[in-house]
Amino acid sequence: MARPSRSDKEQELLAEVRKRYEQAAGAEAQNRKLFSEDLRFVYQDTVEADGQWDSAILLQRRGRPSYTFNRVIGAVNLVLGDQRQTRPQARVRGANKDSSTSVADIYSGLIRDIEQCSGAESIYDNQFKFAVAGGYGAWRIVPEYEDDKSFSQALRIKDIPNPLTVLWDPESTDACKGDSMWCIVAERISTEKYKALYPDCDPLSITMARDSRGWATDNEIRIAEYFRKIPVTKTIAQLSDGRIVDYDKDQKDLESYLAMQHPDGDYVKTVRKRYIKTWNVEWYLVDGANVIQGPITYSWKKIPVIRIPGRVINIEGKQKVQSLIRHSKDSQRTYNYHRSTMVENAALTPKSPYIATPRMIKGYEDMWSTANTNARPYLLYDVDPDVPQGRPMREPPPDVPQALIQLAQADLSDIQAATGYFDSALGDQAEKGDRTSGKALIARQRKSDLGSYEFIDNFGKALKLTHECLIDMIPTVYDTERVIRVIGPDGVEKYESVNQVDPKDPAGLINSLKDGSYDVTVTIGPSYQTARQEMLATLLDAVDVLPQLAQVAPDLITKNIDTPDTDELVRRLRIPLIQQGIVQPTEEEKKNMPPPPQPSQQDQLVMAKQAADTHKAMAGAQIAQSKASDGDLQRQHLIDKIVHDRIKAMTDAREAGMAANTVPKMEQKVGSLTANQVLPTGFPQSQAIKGQ
Numbered sequence: 001m002a003r004p005s006r007s008d009k010e011q012e013l014l015a016e017v018r019k020r021y022e023q024a025a026g027a028e029a030q031n032r033k034l035f036s037e038d039l040r041f042v043y044q045d046t047v048e049a050d051g052q053w054d055s056a057i058l059l060q061r062r063g064r065p066s067y068t069f070n071r072v073i074g075a076v077n078l079v080l081g082d083q084r085q086t087r088p089q090a091r092v093r094g095a096n097k098d099s100s101t102s103v104a105d106i107y108s109g110l111i112r113d114i115e116q117c118s119g120a121e122s123i124y125d126n127q128f129k130f131a132v133a134g135g136y137g138a139w140r141i142v143p144e145y146e147d148d149k150s151f152s153q154a155l156r157i158k159d160i161p162n163p164l165t166v167l168w169d170p171e172s173t174d175a176c177k178g179d180s181m182w183c184i185v186a187e188r189i190s191t192e193k194y195k196a197l198y199p200d201c202d203p204l205s206i207t208m209a210r211d212s213r214g215w216a217t218d219n220e221i222r223i224a225e226y227f228r229k230i231p232v233t234k235t236i237a238q239l240s241d242g243r244i245v246d247y248d249k250d251q252k253d254l255e256s257y258l259a260m261q262h263p264d265g266d267y268v269k270t271v272r273k274r275y276i277k278t279w280n281v282e283w284y285l286v287d288g289a290n291v292i293q294g295p296i297t298y299s300w301k302k303i304p305v306i307r308i309p310g311r312v313i314n315i316e317g318k319q320k321v322q323s324l325i326r327h328s329k330d331s332q333r334t335y336n337y338h339r340s341t342m343v344e345n346a347a348l349t350p351k352s353p354y355i356a357t358p359r360m361i362k363g364y365e366d367m368w369s370t371a372n373t374n375a376r377p378y379l380l381y382d383v384d385p386d387v388p389q390g391r392p393m394r395e396p397p398p399d400v401p402q403a404l405i406q407l408a409q410a411d412l413s414d415i416q417a418a419t420g421y422f423d424s425a426l427g428d429q430a431e432k433g434d435r436t437s438g439k440a441l442i443a444r445q446r447k448s449d450l451g452s453y454e455f456i457d458n459f460g461k462a463l464k465l466t467h468e469c470l471i472d473m474i475p476t477v478y479d480t481e482r483v484i485r486v487i488g489p490d491g492v493e494k495y496e497s498v499n500q501v502d503p504k505d506p507a508g509l510i511n512s513l514k515d516g517s518y519d520v521t522v523t524i525g526p527s528y529q530t531a532r533q534e535m536l537a538t539l540l541d542a543v544d545v546l547p548q549l550a551q552v553a554p555d556l557i558t559k560n561i562d563t564p565d566t567d568e569l570v571r572r573l574r575i576p577l578i579q580q581g582i583v584q585p586t587e588e589e590k591k592n593m594p595p596p597p598q599p600s601q602q603d604q605l606v607m608a609k610q611a612a613d614t615h616k617a618m619a620g621a622q623i624a625q626s627k628a629s630d631g632d633l634q635r636q637h638l639i640d641k642i643v644h645d646r647i648k649a650m651t652d653a654r655e656a657g658m659a660a661n662t663v664p665k666m667e668q669k670v671g672s673l674t675a676n677q678v679l680p681t682g683f684p685q686s687q688a689i690k691g692q
Contacts, residue, residue, distance in 0.1 A: 010291045017226050017286055018215075021184055024167035031321055032164055035134040038323040041332070042073055042133045052332055065347070067340045071412060072325040072332055075421035079132050079324060079452045084125060088460040089489070090467045090522045098243060099516030106496050106511060107518055109486025110478070111470050116487060118157040124463070130163055131310040132455055135321040138163045140185065141304035141469055143477045153477050155470060160185070166305060175312040175319070175458065176465045183305045186224035194221045194287075201290045215288030223292075226284040227303045233277050237270045243515065247273055299476050304469045308462035311454055324452065328418035335411035342404050356392035359384040368392075420451025460522045467520040475514045552582055 025032075044051045052068050092107040094100060115121070127137030138160045143153045160166060165187045172180040194201075215222045237247035245251055247270065258267040279301050284294030311322040325332075354371065360381040361368045371379060381392050478484065481499045488494070502508040509515070539557045543550045550557065555573045558566065577583045578593065585593060 013226075013284065013291060014286060014289065017184065017224060017284075018288060020169075020182060021167060021186065021224070024170050024184065027170035027318075028167065031135060034326070035136065035164065035321075035323075038326060038329075039130075039134045041329055042070075042076055042323075042325055044068055044070060052329075052336055054333055057333075057337065061340075065340045065344045066336075067343060068336055069339050070332075071335060071415050072328055072419060075416075075419040075452075076129075076133050076324055078421055079455055080125075080129055082452065083128050083456055083459060086456060086524055087121075087124075088456075088463050088522045088524050090463060090520050092467070092471065092518050092520050095517040095519045099518055103511055103513065103516060104518055106484075106486055106498060106513075107471060107474065109488060109494075109496070110474065110484055111467055112487040112489075113485050113493075114155050114470065115157060117154070120157045123157060123159040124459070126159060127163070127308050128455075128459055131308045131458070132324050134163070135310045135323045135326070136163060137308045138166045139306055139308075139466075141306075141466065141473065143473070152480070152482060155473055155477055157466070162187070163307075166307070168305070168307065173314075173319070174465075175307070175309045175321075176462045177305070177307045178302055178465045178468070180303055180305075182226070182228040183303045184224050184226055185305060186222050188217075188220040188222050191219055191221060194223070198287075198292055201287065201292060221287055224286050224288070226286055226294075227305065228282050229279045229303065230282055230297070231277060232280050233275055235273055235275055237273045239268050240271050241268050243268075245515075298473075300469070301472050302465075302469050304473060306462050306465050306469070309458050312458070324419055324455065328415045331411050331414035331418060335408060335415065338404050338408040338411060342408065345401070345404070352395045354392045354394050356381065357384045357387060357390070359386070360390075360392055456524060460524050464520055464522040467522070471518050471520065478513055552577075555583070 041052055052070065053066060058066055090108070090111070092104045092111070094104050123139050127139055130137035140158050140160060141155055142158055143155055146152050146154050165185060167184045167186070168177040169180040169182050172178075174180070177183070189197075235247040236244055237251065238244050251270075255269060258269070259265075261267070281298045281300040281303055282294070283296045283298065285292040286294075309321050310324065311326075313320050313322070352372075354368065356368070360383070362382060364380050367376065367379060370376075379392070384390060478498060481497070481501065483495050483497050485493055486496050496511060498511045498513050500510040502510050539549075539553075539560065543557070555570050555577065558569045558573055561569070574583060574585075574589065575593070578585045578589065
């Protein structure tokens with residue numbers, strides 16, 4: 001079999017693109033149709049549709065009032081406000097032993113930088129509006145050169161102004177289309193622009209049907225970006241140092257070089273290998289009849305075109321996406337009908353006819369004929385002799401039927417029940433004089449927030465998929481040694497070197513974005529700015545209860561103050577805290593820490609006097625201690641002398657044959673001696689020497 005030519009391959013590819021475009025457009029026809037209807041319904045686009053009115057009813061009411069009282073846009077705006085106040089925050093973390101915390105932080109900071117450079121916040125807000133009001137939105141990630149004079153690429157998040165221009169694989173089951181096997185992003189451009197952008201392509205070669213799904217009209221041509229996942233098999237190797245790398249040509253050449261340099265075998269080598277099946281993503285740019293660019297193959301596992309869904313439900317194998325107002329449209333239509341009828345009836349009130357006899361208005365017919373259209377200060381009439389007490393009288397005005405009022409109120413309740421947002425959440429209770437407590441109102445608003453939380457949660461899932469795609473794409477785009485800017489969660493910028501050759505191990509890299517595996521977690525909560533304001537309020541309240549907090553943590557309190565000089569204030573406050581040993585300095589602070597301030601002349605005199613007083617007190621204490629020691633020695637000698645004299649007296653008395661009653665008197669005399677009688681003046685007066 002002959003090998004197909006490039007032209008044959010291109011024709012096969014173009015046929016595949018056209019077939020898949022028709023397949024996806026047919027499978028998503030209902031979602032796409034309702035997407036447009038819901039958007040026009042919320043934002044009252046009556047140019048190409050009838051907005052919030054049924055076309056058949058409008059035809060019947062031709063010439064009669066047909067007003068729109070939009071009661072659904074308030075609920076949509078509340079959900080959009082909730083999303084902007086509770087922005088999901090993503091954090092990258094290591095997924096295996098080869099990953100590191102420092103590289104995970106670099107990934108997180110680099111993704112924040114990509115989002116900031118891309119204006120991703122506005123993109124997220126715009127597409128979330130599509131999801132809430134229409135059913136889904138979409139954005140994409142693309143690699144592009146940093147500037148016209150650079151060969152380095154960077155990743156950027158791009159807006160898709162019209163989500164209907166994107167078609168995903170209808171067999172994918174992920175609501176955000178993370179498992180899609182192919183994707184088409186197609187938009188129409190004018191023939192003049194087509195010729196200017198692609199002068200080598202011939203628009204006349206496009207011979208497909210010129211209809212709503214065709215690739216060409218008289219004035220426009222559809223340009224499509226086609227992504228498809230291609231299965232590939234590759235070999236990975238585990239090295240002797242524990243690392244796992246792709247066992248490709250570069251790795252083989254490196255091992256051969258190391259083997260030549262180290263004949264003794266003392267080098268990092270392959271321990272074991274295995275085959276794995278993975279994916280690559282191919283990209284093409286086509287116009288339906290020509291392959292304008294491509295293929296370009298990327299080592300990505302997912303197609304970087306993300307859908308942000310509204311409400312998602314699978315019915316009989318078909319995935320349906322719904323907007324917030326999908327089930328409130330009928331109630332809104334009937335509400336418009338009943339309110340318009342009420343306005344019509346009320347407008348007829350000034351046209352109530354007058355009851356009069358011909359004699360009363362004779363000669364004033366013109367005045368009475370225009371009584372209901374001209375604002376006249378008076379109306380003239382003649383007295384009818386047949387009705388002497390009579391005068392022209394107006395008929396009672398027609399009342400607005402109570403049934404219409406009740407129906408309009410029921411319609412309003414149905415709208416609120418379908419959207420999940422009630423009067424308390426929409427802010428109507430204050431206008432009605434509702435005396436409900438603040439806690440009860442907050443509980444009602446909380447109930448409404450829970451009803452729409454699915455939209456916020458799906459936004460978080462779309463953001464998680466976006467970060468997973470970025471983690472997958474970063475190693476292939478930021479694949480050389482370079483210095484990148486990373487942004488911390490507090491908005492502080494710094495620069496990090498990545499993929500830097502390790503001087504200790506030429507085969508290893510410092511801050512390698514290719515080593516290790518990483519995943520991402522997304523938390524739903526207040527934005528950093530909102531959380532910062534709440535933290536400041538909490539700390540200030542804590543200072544009122546614990547005043548000492550302001551002395552030991554003034555830097556933490558000041559850090560949450562939103563002023564241009566916050567960083568300088570924190571730096572100055574940390575200096576005395578570091579000098580007092582309350583906080584530990586950073587490496588940067590150690591280098592820039594100023595020397596301790598020199599005391600003034602007056603402070604030096606005070607310190608000298610304090611030192612002299614301290615020296616004098618210490619000398620006095622030493623003298624007193626010495627005297628006390630001498631006194632204790634003298635006291636002990638005196639006690640020993642008294643005991644010796646007593647024993648000697650008793651012995652002499654026995655030897656001399658003294659009377660028996662003499663001895664007790666002597667013992668009593670010796671035993672009754674007190675400290676005041678025998679001790680020196682320097683001893684305490686309360687101590688006594690007890691005899692034996």
